[in-house]
Amino acid sequence: MIKQDPSQPDISVIVAIVDGGEALRTCLTALANQRGDYDVEVIVPFDQLSQEAAGMAEDFPDFRFLDLGVIAGNMVPQNALDLHRFWDIRRSEGIKVARGRLIGLVEDRGIPADNWIVSVIELQDQTGAAAVGGCADNGYDTIWNWAIHICDFGRYMAPVPTGEADFLSATNVCYLADTLHELRPLYENRFYEPSIHAALQAAGHKMVLSDHPRTTEYRPRIPTTTLALEWFHWGRKYARIRCGEISFGLRVFRAAVTPILPFVLFFRHLGNQRRKRIYLRKFWLASPLIFMIVSMWACGELVGYFQGEEPETL
CATH class of the missing domain: 3.90.550.10 (Spore Coat Polysaccharide Biosynthesis Protein SpsA; Chain A)
Incomplete structure (x- = not known):
């Protein structure tokens, strides 16, 4: 070259x-x-x-x-x-x-x-x-x-x-x-x-x-409770960063709809795997844990929207 x-x-x-x-x-x-x-x-x-x-x-x-x-x-x-x-x-x-x-x-x-x-x-x-x-x-x-x-x-x-x-x-x-x-x-x-x-x-x-x-x-295995907290904190991080990028009204709206977010995320992941087809069986076998993960993410988002922007994370 x-x-x-x-x-x-x-x-x-x-x-x-x-x-x-x-x-x-x-x-x-x-x-x-x-x-x-x-x-x-x-x-x-x-x-x-x-x-x-x-x-x-x-x-x-x-x-x-x-x-x-x-x-x-x-x-x-x-x-x-x-x-x-x-x-x-x-x-x-x-x-x-x-x-x-x-x-x-x-x-x-x-x-x-x-x-x-x-x-x-x-x-x-x-x-x-x-x-x-x-x-x-x-x-x-x-x-x-x-x-x-x-x-x-x-x-x-x-x-x-x-x-x-x-x-x-x-x-x-x-x-x-x-x-x-x-x-x-x-x-x-x-x-x-x-x-x-x-x-x-x-x-x-x-x-x-x-x-x-x-x-x-090659993700090393950790206790499921630790995993749940991990995804909670990642959802919280996402929301706090988003708070610095969106209006107060949109922030309130996103917080209000977080109860349906686990279902939105779950079916989004399902849609991805249905389009790929290859891993659909793996998805269904793992679906209970997948739903737990997206639920913890949603809980983190909700808390993050209430906490608001965290300048140190930007």
Whole structure:
């Protein structure tokens, strides 16, 4: 590939540490063994909660391990929302130092296929999109994991025809660096992809989703009560961020209709799987847990709308 700037990598890949440990090592190994002819820099931001990453630097000498020191005010995470803050900050700081023409994001529990980098580069070059995203496969064939995967990645499950999309996942996405850097005020403190993607679309940029770039999610099992609280806090986060983007009247309306939200979300997931057809049996087997998850999300949304905007989350 001919480069206008030989010092600029074709792509910078930011690895968000979510699980750490062996999950991180497996993800980095997958990135070290990618196929294709390109220049890449892999950036692994770590902090006080993920110091084990520093011990892997000798095993991956070509990767950049970015020591962020103490972040998030040295807070001790108490819930899923607190943990997500660390993931968002790691992504943000990695993006700020990235040198590539493109900037790709993955997380350590989502193992990229051996052609992931080639796939995102080719997809971006072919479409000219400001952002391209791929699909996530479920790595654990259990009812528990299918429930989580359908709720978290239902619309990113293959098959997905290549085409323009309104949404992409921060676990499998690639941006034109120059375009993303123009939005730096939005990720100065934390990277929240819905806000980034809304800004891209508002500026007239195209986003493309395809099932060519693939990752496989290996979500470790946690107690169901912990899972329920996790989705409650994620729903609360979503609502509090939305409070800063919508009118007070719409906020009241959305709070008022949250009792029907679990049914809306459940049938939305069902519709996704009926269109894909492949995983419909998995959906029905996991349906009780799926309904519990979307119900906890709805409860979180309701609380978030009452709490209102939280500037620190933006």
